[in-house]
Amino acid sequence: RDSLNIPRSGVSQALIRSFSSTTRHHFQNRVPEKQKLFQADNDLPVHLKGGGTDNILYRLTMTLTLGGSVYSLYCLGWASFPHKK
Secondary structure, three states, rough: OOHHHHOOOHHHHHHHHHHEEEHHHHHOOOHHHHEEEEEEEOOOOHOOOOOOOHHHHHHHHHHHHHHHHHHHHOOOHHHOOOOOO
């Protein structure tokens, strides 16, 4: 710091100013809403309680996982047999 001639108080003031912005007051606290949603007794697993988007992401993840597993087994089977040259 001394080689750049930057005073220590100036650096700390800049950091404090950048972290203490007023934009944080624009967000609402939605934790109580999410707690009610995820703690509701509606016989759904926790990874599907978020709604339709969670359902789509779950199905996409399972499809990719199963597809990748089948493809890797296919590649293992193909590689385990001799090939004609």
